[in-house]
Amino acid sequence: MITTLGIIIIVLYFSVLIGIGIYGARVSLKTREDYFLAGRGLGSIAVFMALFASNITAFTIIGHAGFSYEVGYGAYGYVIGWSIFITPFTFYLVGYRSWLLGKRYGYATQPQVFGGIFNSKLVALIFLVLLLYYTLPYLVVSIIGGSLAFTTISDGAVPYWISSLVIICISLIYTIPAGLRGTVWTDIFQGTLFLAVAVLLLGAVAQALGGFSAVTERIVEANPAMLQRGLSEQIAPINWFSFSFINSIAVIVFPQMFTRILAARQPGNLKRVSLYYPLAMAGIFAVSTLLGVWGSAAVPGLTGKDADNIVPLLIHRFLSPTWMILGLLVILAVVKSSIDSQLLSFTHLVTDDLLPRLKRISSSQAVLWGRILLVIFAIAAYFIALVRPAAILSIAAFAFSGFSVMLPVMIGALYWPRANKYGACAALVFPAIMLHLWYLGVLPEWTTFGFMPVFPAFILAIVTLIAVSYATAPPPPEQREKTFGIFDRVFKYEEPEAGETARVKSR
Amino acid sequence: MIFKVRLALVALIVLVMFVLHNSFWLWDLDSRVPLLFDFMPFAFSFYVGYAVLAVIAMKVIIAIAWPEPPADLFQQAGEKEPVEK
Numbered sequence A: 001m002i003t004t005l006g007i008i009i010i011v012l013y014f015s016v017l018i019g020i021g022i023y024g025a026r027v028s029l030k031t032r033e034d035y036f037l038a039g040r041g042l043g044s045i046a047v048f049m050a051l052f053a054s055n056i057t058a059f060t061i062i063g064h065a066g067f068s069y070e071v072g073y074g075a076y077g078y079v080i081g082w083s084i085f086i087t088p089f090t091f092y093l094v095g096y097r098s099w100l101l102g103k104r105y106g107y108a109t110q111p112q113v114f115g116g117i118f119n120s121k122l123v124a125l126i127f128l129v130l131l132l133y134y135t136l137p138y139l140v141v142s143i144i145g146g147s148l149a150f151t152t153i154s155d156g157a158v159p160y161w162i163s164s165l166v167i168i169c170i171s172l173i174y175t176i177p178a179g180l181r182g183t184v185w186t187d188i189f190q191g192t193l194f195l196a197v198a199v200l201l202l203g204a205v206a207q208a209l210g211g212f213s214a215v216t217e218r219i220v221e222a223n224p225a226m227l228q229r230g231l232s233e234q235i236a237p238i239n240w241f242s243f244s245f246i247n248s249i250a251v252i253v254f255p256q257m258f259t260r261i262l263a264a265r266q267p268g269n270l271k272r273v274s275l276y277y278p279l280a281m282a283g284i285f286a287v288s289t290l291l292g293v294w295g296s297a298a299v300p301g302l303t304g305k306d307a308d309n310i311v312p313l314l315i316h317r318f319l320s321p322t323w324m325i326l327g328l329l330v331i332l333a334v335v336k337s338s339i340d341s342q343l344l345s346f347t348h349l350v351t352d353d354l355l356p357r358l359k360r361i362s363s364s365q366a367v368l369w370g371r372i373l374l375v376i377f378a379i380a381a382y383f384i385a386l387v388r389p390a391a392i393l394s395i396a397a398f399a400f401s402g403f404s405v406m407l408p409v410m411i412g413a414l415y416w417p418r419a420n421k422y423g424a425c426a427a428l429v430f431p432a433i434m435l436h437l438w439y440l441g442v443l444p445e446w447t448t449f450g451f452m453p454v455f456p457a458f459i460l461a462i463v464t465l466i467a468v469s470y471a472t473a474p475p476p477p478e479q480r481e482k483t484f485g486i487f488d489r490v491f492k493y494e495e496p497e498a499g500e501t502a503r504v505k506s507r
Numbered sequence B: 001m002i003f004k005v006r007l008a009l010v011a012l013i014v015l016v017m018f019v020l021h022n023s024f025w026l027w028d029l030d031s032r033v034p035l036l037f038d039f040m041p042f043a044f045s046f047y048v049g050y051a052v053l054a055v056i057a058m059k060v061i062i063a064i065a066w067p068e069p070p071a072d073l074f075q076q077a078g079e080k081e082p083v084e085k
Helices: A004-027 A032-040 A044-055 A058-071 A074-105 A110-117 A121-153 A160-208 A212-222 A237-243 A247-253 A255-262 A267-298 A304-318 A321-358 A363-387 A390-397 A399-404 A407-415 A421-439 A454-471 A477-491 A501-506 B003-021 B024-031 B042-065
Strands: none
Touching (some): A004 A160, A004 A321, A032 A255, A032 A321, A044 A160, A044 A267, A044 A321, A058 A121, A058 A321, A074 A110, A074 A247, A074 A477, A121 A304, A121 A390, A121 A421, A160 A255, A160 A304, A160 A363, A212 A267, A237 A454, A247 A407, A267 A304, A304 A321, A399 A454, A407 A477, B024 B042
């Protein structure tokens, strides 16, 4: 039953989102860079909340809690452990150098950055195709996951098709008028709401279960295996190691994350984000892990998909109806903050990298096209989420891995002057094909040597890039200078190597 | 300190963090180390500490290998070139 307080909370929530959409439309300029990159003017908090909120999905609060319910405390390190460090590190490793090139040459997407480095339309096209190919299923699965969670937490009162419709429509309310600026502002609002409610929820559940130490004692007595990582097959060391190559390193490759890094106003913003990010991710996944593990003691006996309902079940059984409303808003917030960014980046790639191949469009026309395409893609994603085609779902199962195996080319392009367009093309296409052969069961399992397919595919990408680049002509000096001349000026500026002093000083 | 040494230090930090994350030999401690604050078993508290370590590691990386760009970098001749599309 919805209380008066619950209705007030819902009305306030939607009012804020609509207000952001209206205000965002008033301050936005009708230029491509303003609409898709917020004029490259995002501050530290904006970039941080944009990256954080975009990377939090229904899995964080629902799926991960269910996984923790089954696996125990080890789920925490398995899922988020390596990400805590390596994701912010990639903001430095890939993000900063890409930001420098974006700022210098006006690049706004991965196809532009890496097509520009290799001076190759083919590299740009392969990046574009792969990013669209992996982003669409990822987007659809986010909508499906979020809608299912929304329906579950409303105890079936809101049917699946309405959940999907609500989630997509609300995302469009502020994304269409205000572009990236609108999604970032809502990310700040929704991310704050999400963090605050999650912490309060943890405290409320702990209190309902007798306190932090009491519920932990029950787990120690009833199921001590939950404390020991070595007793779970799902997180066996070889899986644990392989998983390091999936979600954590894929984050910087997601187009919505990459674009938001390019939208930072200055390097100091990225530095601060790299310091906030580990604590925020560790914090939010800690809440989800504890809720899942505690749930195994409070509501024992769930298996498989039922375990994913543990957070809604805890709220239902132990907390008041107002918490259900807050839970619904949290689900809406996390789902929408990732869906709006995926929709916008998908549209951005098509508008900025595909349309110009077909026809010349001005900056203001690009904004108009962006708005039209947002609606078209949202409608398409909605119907795909309703039908749930098997092909889309099977691609989504390894979309993260697909993003991950693109990383070696991105790093090679930014750090290895000898890398060339032939190596990049081969290292993008060959591992992607192998990944499909492994995940679709065409190649036998033993060919991955027991690892998840992403690991051998990642190694293949590195080997292919090096071998093909060495086997073909090096990039022309002027092309290398265009990229590495910038990096030399930035990274070797203060203390040039011996023999290079005069060259650097003369610049 | 020359840039290559800085880069080597960064690589060393990444390696240490990767080894710490994959420190399977420490898993035996899961059942032996007492609960931290009466509710955090070792499998959990290890990553709370790891998060703090990650912030320190990023602080060090920022200090040794993340310079600001020179002020004139974005005001040079030619300005923005046409992007690859």
